[in-house]
Amino acid sequence: MAQYFVIHAENPQTRLIQQAAQLLKQGGILACPTDSSYALVCLMEYKDAQTRIRRLRGVDDEHPFTLICRDLAEIGTYAKVNNSQFRLLKAMTPGAYTFLLEASREVPRRLHHPKRSTIGLRVPQHVVTQTLLEALDCPLLSMTLQLPGEEVPMSVGWEIRESLEHHIEGVIDSDIAHVGATTILDLTQEPPELVRAGVAPWP
Template identity: 30%
Template structure:
């Protein structure tokens, strides 16, 4: 006969296992009910293709699922090279409104757009700088502000003639934009005025309002500063709207390589 203490220990372990399994089932049922898919990207391998790991999803499958959600008019959470963001299709007015509602964001604060390639910028922005300047800063942790073109959805930032554009230095995000074949409206994944997020659990209260949450683990340098935002809409000038995480390197490129001078005038994106 086994000692009573051993039986007690086994009973406790059994109850814990049952409780843990029940919690996992409950979480699964909640996600199913809320129709929120939380997908973990496979870690990238330097020596070849990523090997499947428990709990992770193949990048192609994550892309397919995210593109489908975006094209159906939903808002998704995505990783960038700086912080986690909320994204929707720029040209979908209802989806743009959803982002504001989800964040509780002031309707007079603009959303940036995100594209996959430098050439895509010219379709949606009126660019007054050399293409080489764009190539020196993008892809990277910088948002460049230009005059918007007539092609861009008029319901996106209708209060300004300008728009900020990003190409994150993040393979998943660039490929996502390419597959959507149009820009994504992009903003930080947090309730408005709250701290920016570098891990998906930090904005878990928003998950029920999202169709897909793409988990790429901890990202950025944990400074939570977001991208450096610079206005290049005035010929020969630049204006820093937000210092962000790449201020010194950005100013160095603008001033020393391209001889732009700082514009101290006001900007209607501030």
């Protein structure tokens, strides 16, 4: 049975954030709000949690995860960023964007794009997500919470609890700004290439 955390969107309760973080540190999966719907999240070191997320989503081993980071410095740890890429990232974070960049050695090869050494990274504009990242002191591996057969991602905490309470370790119930996908930009191209139009504007 998933633990259910009702967390204030602007003033997250420290005790509940710490409890949610502990579930992740133990190898669990959380349903976590972001600035673009909910995501299923786990930590990078837990392969079993990643397999379970793919199974819940109904996707194969080639479907990419996104690395949710606290800030530009953390993106710089997990991706190779040149000066022009940095300027664009600085202008567009935090926000509902996913950036494709060349992965650094800190990212396990199994998490790279199957045909390129890239990974998607983002810095969400959501206080609860940011507070959870601070409590963990590491990034989150994430995949949009869109179940097989559904046309839109899930966005309501209690509905997620009803659907997944026997399949994941925790649900964070909090407000979200948008319901939809992030805007994906491939920054390995010059100029940057729009891969997917989402809730955030481009250009």
